[in-house]
Amino acid sequence: MSSLSAQRESEPGFWLSRQYNRLTLKRRRTLMGYVFIMPFILGFLIWWLGPALVAGYLTVHKWNFLSAPRFIGLAHFEKLVSDPILAQSLKVTIVFSAISVPLGLVFAFFLASLINSKFRFIAIFRTIYFLPSIVPAVANAILWAWLFNTEFGLINYIIRAFGGPKIGWLQDPNWVMLAFVILTVWGVGGSMIIFLSGLQGIPQIFYEAAEIDGAGRWQRLVHVTLPMMSPIIFFNLVIGFINSFQVFVSALLITDGGPQRATLFLVLHIWRTAFSSQKMGYASVLSWLLFAILMLLSFFVFRYIGSRVYYENPGE
Amino acid sequence: MGFSEKPDNFMQAGRSAKSRMDTFFHWLTLFLLVFFAVVMITPFLWLLSSSLKTQINIFQFPPQLIPDPFMPQNYVYALTYKPFGLYFRNTLLVAGLNVLAVVFTSSFCAYGFARMRFPGRDFWFGIVMATLFLPYAVLLVPSFIIFSRLGWVDTFLPLVVPPFFGGGAFNIFLMRQFFRTIPEEIADAARIDGCSEFGVYWRIMLPLSKPALITIAIFTFLFAWNDLIGPMTYLRSPDNFTIAVGLASFRSQTDIHWDLQLAASTAVTLPVIVLFFLAQRYFIQGVVMTGLKG
Numbered sequence: 001m002s003s004l005s006a007q008r009e010s011e012p013g014f015w016l017s018r019q020y021n022r023l024t025l026k027r028r029r030t031l032m033g034y035v036f037i038m039p040f041i042l043g044f045l046i047w048w049l050g051p052a053l054v055a056g057y058l059t060v061h062k063w064n065f066l067s068a069p070r071f072i073g074l075a076h077f078e079k080l081v082s083d084p085i086l087a088q089s090l091k092v093t094i095v096f097s098a099i100s101v102p103l104g105l106v107f108a109f110f111l112a113s114l115i116n117s118k119f120r121f122i123a124i125f126r127t128i129y130f131l132p133s134i135v136p137a138v139a140n141a142i143l144w145a146w147l148f149n150t151e152f153g154l155i156n157y158i159i160r161a162f163g164g165p166k167i168g169w170l171q172d173p174n175w176v177m178l179a180f181v182i183l184t185v186w187g188v189g190g191s192m193i194i195f196l197s198g199l200q201g202i203p204q205i206f207y208e209a210a211e212i213d214g215a216g217r218w219q220r221l222v223h224v225t226l227p228m229m230s231p232i233i234f235f236n237l238v239i240g241f242i243n244s245f246q247v248f249v250s251a252l253l254i255t256d257g258g259p260q261r262a263t264l265f266l267v268l269h270i271w272r273t274a275f276s277s278q279k280m281g282y283a284s285v286l287s288w289l290l291f292a293i294l295m296l297l298s299f300f301v302f303r304y305i306g307s308r309v310y311y312e313n314p315g316e
Numbered sequence: 317m318g319f320s321e322k323p324d325n326f327m328q329a330g331r332s333a334k335s336r337m338d339t340f341f342h343w344l345t346l347f348l349l350v351f352f353a354v355v356m357i358t359p360f361l362w363l364l365s366s367s368l369k370t371q372i373n374i375f376q377f378p379p380q381l382i383p384d385p386f387m388p389q390n391y392v393y394a395l396t397y398k399p400f401g402l403y404f405r406n407t408l409l410v411a412g413l414n415v416l417a418v419v420f421t422s423s424f425c426a427y428g429f430a431r432m433r434f435p436g437r438d439f440w441f442g443i444v445m446a447t448l449f450l451p452y453a454v455l456l457v458p459s460f461i462i463f464s465r466l467g468w469v470d471t472f473l474p475l476v477v478p479p480f481f482g483g484g485a486f487n488i489f490l491m492r493q494f495f496r497t498i499p500e501e502i503a504d505a506a507r508i509d510g511c512s513e514f515g516v517y518w519r520i521m522l523p524l525s526k527p528a529l530i531t532i533a534i535f536t537f538l539f540a541w542n543d544l545i546g547p548m549t550y551l552r553s554p555d556n557f558t559i560a561v562g563l564a565s566f567r568s569q570t571d572i573h574w575d576l577q578l579a580a581s582t583a584v585t586l587p588v589i590v591l592f593f594l595a596q597r598y599f600i601q602g603v604v605m606t607g608l609k610g
Contacts, residue, residue: 029434032513036428037440039421040488043481044443048450051458058461065464111352117345127596128353131360134588136542138563139581143363146574152375154362186356217341238449246451249544253564267453267545274457275549283457291454298449 058284065278076285086286088261089269092177096265097244100181104240105233108188112195126196133189141253144183145170148254170255173262180263183250191236198232199225230309237305241297245290266290363585367391367578374575390579394566397576400583402555403562406472410547410558411540413476418536419529422483426491427517431503441492448485453545460549470552479536487532494528495521530598534591541588559584 020028034041059076061069080086115126135143147153148169156166169179206224215223226233247265251257257264257272270290274283366374367390368383395401429441463474482488502524503516511519522529544560551557557565563584567577592599 029432033428033432033434033437036432036513036517037425037437039480040425040444040482041440043478044447047459047478047481048447048455051455051462054461055455055458058458114345114349114352117349119346119349125349125353127593128356131589131592132356134538134592135585136560136563136588138542138544138560138567139585142563142567142577142581143359146366146578147359147362149574152377152379152574154358154379157377157379186359242449242451246453248453252544253567267456270453270457271545271549274460280457280461287454287457291450294450294454 055284055287058281059288061281063280065280069281072281076282079282080285080289085261085264086269089264089266092262092264093245093247093266096177096180096247097241099177100184101237101240101244103181104185104188104191105236107185108191108236109195109229109233111188111192112199115192116196116199129192130189133187133192135187137249138253140183140187141250144179144250145254148179171259173260176255176259176262180247180250184244184247191240194232194236195229198229202228227310231311234306234309238298238301241301242294245294245297363578363582367575367582369575371573371575387575390575391583394576394580395583397570398562398566399554400559400562400580403557403559406556407541407558407560410472410475411537413472414479414540415533415536417476417479418483418487419533420483421480422487422532423491423522423525423529424517425482426488426495427521429488430492430495431500431516431521432513444482444485444488448489456545456549463550469550470556471550472556474550475540475546483532483536487536490532491525491528494525498524527598530595534595534599537591538588 020031023031058069060071060073062072062075063069111129115122115129119125147155150156150166150168150171153169155169160166167175169175202225206228207220210220210224246267248267248271251263251265251268252271255263257268266286267290270283270286273279273286365381365383368387369380369390370383370385370387373380373383373385429437429444459474460469463469466473468474468477498521503520506516506520540558542560543558544564547558547561548564551561554562554565563580566580570576
């Protein structure tokens with residue numbers, strides 16, 4: 001019996017559990033808390049902080065993957081401000097974001113209000129409106145390349161059937177941005193569903209009270225729906241901005257950045273700099289630039305729009 | 317008598333004007349619903365119709381709506397031109413491991429954030445939220461450098477190992493929101509019966525969170541199925557391609573064979589749509605339940 005317990009005591013598991021039992025309740029709880037969130041902490045250190053530091057190191061080095069990195073000081077940053085391709089790529093990304101995000105938000109809200117009505121087969125409509133957003137990105141790109149095809153695409157068929165001109169959607173730098181906005185707005189189902197859940201969360205009693213006070217449809221929308229929905233509108237706005245800075249697959253597969261770099265979105269430019277031109281140092285600088293832009297954007301969105309959001313139950 | 321008639325008539329007139337307005341909006345809504353349903357679904361029908369045409373008919377003007385001759389063999393050509401069966405298996409492997417990783421580690425971390433009280437918790441949750449606002453694209457280049465140093469390029473490891481570390485900020489956030497809706501009394505009862513904190517997580521919280529877990533499983537599967545940038549960056553040899561990379565390289569090699577490209581695209585989209593219909597309840601309920609309301 002005693003030899004058995006002596007054997008048990010020598011096991012590491014037993015030692016650990018005895019150490020654990022010696023801790024105060026508060027310390028035990030802290031320890032358990034960190035055990036639970038440990039996967040995230042490790043993941044953050046390894047897959048976020050590590051790469052960020054590597055990128056920081058490479059910003060001041062020239063490296064093509066084959067030879068050793070060579071220190072070049074701030075040369076990359078000097079290149080950053082005088083790089084016409086980067087300027088073009090930033091312009092493309094920002095113009096796209098400024099058009100597609102507000103438009104997508106309004107359209108998603110509009111569709112959500114449509115499918116929030118009570119009709120018999122409303123579930124079918126909800127499904128149809130949501131489907132475009134789950135089409136795999138590559139298949140989506142091929143589908144839209146075909147729809148926008150100048151000679152044989154459905155969109156030009158329809159325009160010409162109404163007597164319109166043949167539009168070079170994917171060949172004309174002036175039209176291609178609109179084509180990208182259209183295909184983005186078509187796939188707006190995700191934020192639509194989030195809006196729908198928000199709309200259904202507004203207590204019916206608010207509308208009844210407003211109606212008794214004589215509020216019409218428009219007034220109910222402006223004074224009840226929009227204030228109640230403002231946290232969700234805000235959420236979708238932030239997500240929309242972040243997504244709009246990540247266009248990659250459609251730019252790569254539909255137009256390959258063209259025509260005349262009119263769809264050279266920032267992420268595509270970074271990807272090409274790193275993996276086609278093998279300029280890892282400069283690509284790291286561009287990655288940091290994207291990071292800085294997103295941080296700045298988030299800051300302004302939270303500062304100037306976030307402060308106008310109405311929360312029904314603050315602090316929940 | 318005449319006295320009581322007037323307000324009655326007045327009320328009725330008001331009611332009928334209002335109901336006429338309601339009828340108008342009723343029909344307007346119905347019209348808009350149908351109109352946008354047509355707009356949303358037409359690209360799918362066009363895709364399906366084009367994928368079943370011959371290479372000559374696809375370039376016909378005005379276009380045929382019902383393909384004649386009917387070419388289901390396009391699908392056979394397209395899916396055997398490249399080893400799509402192999403790509404399918406690779407994708408299932410990557411997606412399956414991602415789902416496994418996300419379901420277990422994101423709920424595990426979320427339990428810590430939702431139900432434990434300890435110093436530093438809010439700081440780390442702040443970091444979770446910060447990474448939520450940082451897209452994958454920012455880290456693409458530096459992560460690639462790390463993975464290439466580890467010798468992981470052209471393996472599935474860069475695609476399947478990172479999810480085991482917390483499973484992504486969005487999923488942690490979703491699970492945390494869900495856990496907070498489960499009454500703490502249930503967990504307390506289990507603790508009194510001698511259940512450890514792991515036991516509470518494993519025996520109480522996980523079984524009660526099935527809808528939320530199914531939701532994040534579906535989203536994770538879809539993401540892995542659809543992702544191009546990750547597999548394209550890390551996978552080099554064609555034997556390792558996933559569906560997305562396979563389809564992209566198929567497109568670049570078949571150029572003007574729109575019939576085959578569209579057939580392959582339809583074939584790749586179909587499983588996703590089937591999955592959506594099977595899991596629709598969880599899909600939409602899950603988004604609604606977990607709130608996303610902050």
